[in-house]
Amino acid sequence: NAGVMQNPRHLVRRRGQEARLRCSPMKGHSHVYWYRQLPEEGLKFMVYLQKENIIDESGMPKERFSAEFPKEGPSILRIQQVVRGDSAAYFCASSPGENTGELFFGEGSRLTVL
């Protein structure tokens, strides 16, 4: 599914730096989700956003992580002062907002923290 675009695909950061991951949803989709995938742990929900609104951020760590989905432009997941434990694949998904639970995923951004 080439509809959900994520970039960068791979990002390397040193401890203490900032990481910004971007996601453009499928055309016509107004709902964006971020999931984190750690080895042997599957997909963990982080945050659910609509345009200009954070709807549910119950899966986001309380510190250093933030997300936004502005009126114009992609959704951004921002990780400040990265630590080695932040190394993971971060997947963005979008939906048209019909609350069926069906999501359309991007190819993911793999963050490596040195």
Place this chain on the structure above:
Amino acid sequence: AQSVSQHNHHVILSEAASLELGCNYSYGGTVNLFWYVQYPGQHLQLLLKYFSGDPLVKGIKGFEAEFIKSKFSFNLRKPSVQWSDTAEYFCAVNQWRSYIPTFGRGTSLIVHP
């Protein structure tokens, strides 16, 4: 909180073998159910879904899944796997009228030619 369990974390099969991957969930109300597949280096893509109706659902590439409400299960099956089925398989459950599906841990399937 709702949880989704995939009991088989790693499965190794030979081509032409039959496949069944288990998925159980904890929520007792109405649910929508999904299986996603993630081929190596690719994004997750929908394999099949169940919203209502016939509990035996057929998806792409010869996969099917059966919803058994009494067992809170949605197991994935394929009668004869191929090498190209090597991938990670995720079960997901969405509570009725929820916007946030819960995913299982995933099952890594390796099919030897």
